[in-house]
Amino acid sequence: MSFLTRVLIIGAVAAGAGIAHSWVVQAGDKPIKLGVDEGSLVDTKIRRPAPEGAGTAPQTDAPEETPILPEPGDSGDVPGPELGGVIDEQSPDTDGEISLGYEILADDAYLLFDQLGAQFLDARLPEEYDTGHVQGAFFMTPEMLREGYPRALEVLSPDLPTVIYCVGGDCEASHNVAKYLQDFGFQQLHVMTDGYPAWVGAGYPTEAGAEQRLAFE
């Protein structure tokens, strides 16, 4: 039997075993999910604070880029102007609602933090969390959720909006946490796509320490 034939036989046996194994797992009670099911998530509505000089209509050509100054939070910091979200067309005046979907930016996340007391989950490495994290954020990684029911879930509420973040950019950890949380009944899920660096860069509330992380280990 030639060398190439042996290589092909090993490859074919492995491919057959892998495909059969995948059928068994995907047909079972714990199939592998590749991402969150955005269709069954619930958007979070928040009020867009009135800009300075209230009474003037927002710009209609690019409403998402209109600078908006929200009410100051407990930290007294004033966040930056870049806001996403979808402006509710039923309320086009200066005090309308924003409907926030699955992927949001740090400024949107701050509005959830400030107005609704959203719960934040940090999906980075433990040492990164200990060095600094969003004020009040819980440490939660995909590995913790895969291995069972992390203790931190006992204090989290599926009825509150949940914002998950990691380092931003190509980081997938926050999306992976979201897909597992969906299985635990969380529907108001948001991923802060520009990550912790954007939160810090905007001057939003942070804290450091491992106490909260260790308390739920």
Add this chain to the structure above:
Amino acid sequence: MTDHGNKPTLARPKPGLGSVLLLLFRLLAGGLFIFAAAIKLNDPAGFSEAISGFKVIPEGAGHLNILATFVVPWLELIAGVCLVLGLWTRASATIVVVMLLGFCGLIYSAIYREMELTCGCFGKIDFVCDGPLGWCSVIRNGVHAAVALVPLIAGSGMLGLDALGWKPCQRDPDED
């Protein structure tokens, strides 16, 4: 002792130091592959997430991610077992080397794109290298490939299943 009619044959040589060294190389290269495969097969969801992290599979091709999640560890397992047993040694060693070089390429592409992720090579276990993906993982895989290169070139030695099929018949020089 004769075989093939009246033709004289050589007795099967006893395994020497070379065969023992080859066995060690096969055990190391194949054994590590079996270990890595077992970790991945025990946590396919984790390996699937590691594959997603590399962002080499296009959006909408989730089935390729699932395929890779299961076929890659099975290929590691079967090639690793063949290498350890010394069965089809050169073929299985070739698969091991090619896969490791492929992993090196993937890790290098992640470093080049400045991606902060874990390779999922050994699951949660930090084998030699810890923390996010870096040059340590490239070097580790490169050394592993170099170890597998030895049985690829030299074969199984006399301490492998391939040696059972050893047929040292000498040709009669007067025959065609």
